[in-house]
Amino acid sequence: MRDTIQWLRSLAFVIQVYLAMAVLGLLFSPWALVSRRGALVACKLYCRWALWTARWMVGIRSELRGNVPHDEVMIAAKHQSFLDILIIFDAVPHPKFIMKRELLWTPFIGIYAKRLGCIPVDRGKRGRAVAKLVQDVAREFREPGQLIIYPQGTRVPPGEYRPYKIGPAILYANLKQPCVPAATNVGLFWPKKGIMRRPGRAVVEFLDPIAPGMDRNAFMREIEIRIETRSNALMREAGFDPETRQWKTPTPGGGRTAAD
Template structure:
């Protein structure tokens, strides 16, 4: 049974990247000159992935909580590529703080730049944040929902990893509210490997944190909120993190 699911997963993975190529090329004339076009291409591909995930590998997707539509910072739990797609598809004008290396990835890099993602070089996040804040102040950066992964990388379900202070720096510098996001997607779409497991993959937008909180208070509240709700989503899906057992 596991072998069959693995084969189904392999076919699924291959076809979504082929679909990425088709959508990327089809939308290129529009996307190269329009941020709205780049977003439309990315959202079209996300819809395809969600639809095929349901019937090919049994992954159903759900977005919970009030989706932010204004200018906010989104501080999200990151478990796999699936939470990236679910968050981006849900919000109207999402863009990510991302590793600079992604810019050189075929198709993905082109469209990441097209939707306004902020590339960050390793070890130079502070400089990138300062430049981004200057661009916001000067009106060079489009308003919308800026998405940052507070742990800086994908973290497997139930694994404990520190939250990076860059989220608090960005929160304070931008002076915007922050929307935490919890998830359990890593149970079904892991950060590594081919196998996809059937189940309900959830991304949940949590209550907005107001602007202006002191740095330590903000980071403590953010981590507690995201971790507790992510743990609850894991338990709901039948997985109990070691720290809860």
């Protein structure tokens, strides 16, 4: 019965959160089309609305840990669901995401992503895609900001493994800026697919920055070890074993509520 109630609450949350995207997208579009600041304000407001309603509608409490980067840096982040995007976007002052090109054709997301300076990637073209990515990032960094890239290139459910791609290392070498790894456990509560949202503490943690100048292979090993180790620790803290992909104890709503 409790699972059914949580699923119905989750359905109501999902409907209203995407409806809010459409309403705010339309409301702010005149400002956003002529000003990057207009797009930024609209998206920040949407993130705060989504995080606030997630807390009281489905019991997801978002928590940010570590030192939030405000300088021009690259953030290499674990990606488990839409929720980690919301938390990071809300946290950093001028976020610019590396995103798959198909999202440019998504209503509202595509228009606002362009205005914010997000960089689309054609994931099917490998070498050419990486070369174009370097060019596009160099162009967009004429405007200050924090570049967010997902080293695994896609959302990865808790407990699954996907290899880390070389893109972050190439950008790290070209930008000559610090890289801030970011770990998360948000997929435990807001999954990659499906309606159900589970109550608990969804954490994004910014880890210690990596200074410029590291060898490419060493850099890739370093970010993978840091991100995976800390993400696994955050999942265990919430009561989920990433090795067995099992919760320690079941709770209402189909998951375990992280301890306060």
